[in-house]
Amino acid sequence: MMCSYERKIGFALGGQIVSPVKVGLLTIILISVASLVGAGARNQEGTRTGPRPSRAEGLAAWQQIYSVMSHPRCINCHTADGYPQQTDDRHRHLFNVVRGPEGKGVAALQCATCHQSSNADSTGVPGVPDWHLAPLSMRWQDANDKVLPSSAVCRTVTDRTKNGGLDGAALVKHHQTELVKWAWQPGLRNDGTARSIPPISYEQFIAATRNWTQARMPCPQ
């Protein structure tokens, strides 16, 4: 039996009137469940499975990510000017290659004029589908080709007005594209030696990206 007061402020739930006491209890339970879910980590499918990494853990993960992003295999195509760079000394791309309107070169001198859908080890030309420069909004270098500090790159990567509108989940997906994966399978130079690869493995890079995004993408000051 509910008193009239309970009836007046009671809620209709599933066609039945529920007392404020019950509503309060239900609310507490729902908030608790939501907090637990919110604090959880996500697995590859995006389902939370464990505790959310701390900010400190997120920052540590970011430093791992930055060690990859600042490696020549990645940063050579995140330039601040109208051309890509080449090799570990990051010199301006030879052969008068230019950025072009969409980061894929110009009409008669496209990226695809040399770069094919896979590495051409017999001739030393790297390749993967959709070879292109990152947009200028995603430059990770200054006008003198110096790599930007970790904090500045992090701000760029997390700014959705600059990064193509990517949220955390989309950033993880971006890091799983063939173009990004190529950095760990960059093929041979034309002298037959192997190109260098980033300092951590691809699996570590993806794990770091997940940890960082789960920690709400913290950036160093």
Next chain:
Amino acid sequence: METFKLTVNGQVKEVTADPGTPLLWVLREDLKMTGTKYGCGIAACGACTVHLGGVPTRSCVVPVALVRNRPILTIEAMADDPVGRVVQDVWVSEDVVQCGYCQSGQIMSAVALLKSTPKPTDKDIEESMGGNLCRCGTYVRIRQAIKTSARQLG
């Protein structure tokens, strides 16, 4: 060695070659199509330019195994190409060529530019043709010939 079926200027050709052999050498040595020139072998000069699947491509650095089913167009097909025909005629009327060694690559790049950009600006020409070197220094005449071709193609 592997056998590859290539569509060159509309004709299917079968060649047996090492998969890493550059397309340039398949064209020149196996198919005896010597209009495409060897200049540097490292994609630095543009003399070896062909169209691969419609994309101007440096044939000296593309292994034959990566051609796959994309059609190849070479300088030998330009006389029958509506844009190529005009460009070649203008090349003659403007007296572009000096020694001529780089000119098949120059024409292949010019045709690609005009097909993509029918009214190219000076900047378009400089950027697109920037990868084609000419040791005789015919650049000024090349630029003029591209502009004349654009006008004639209207």
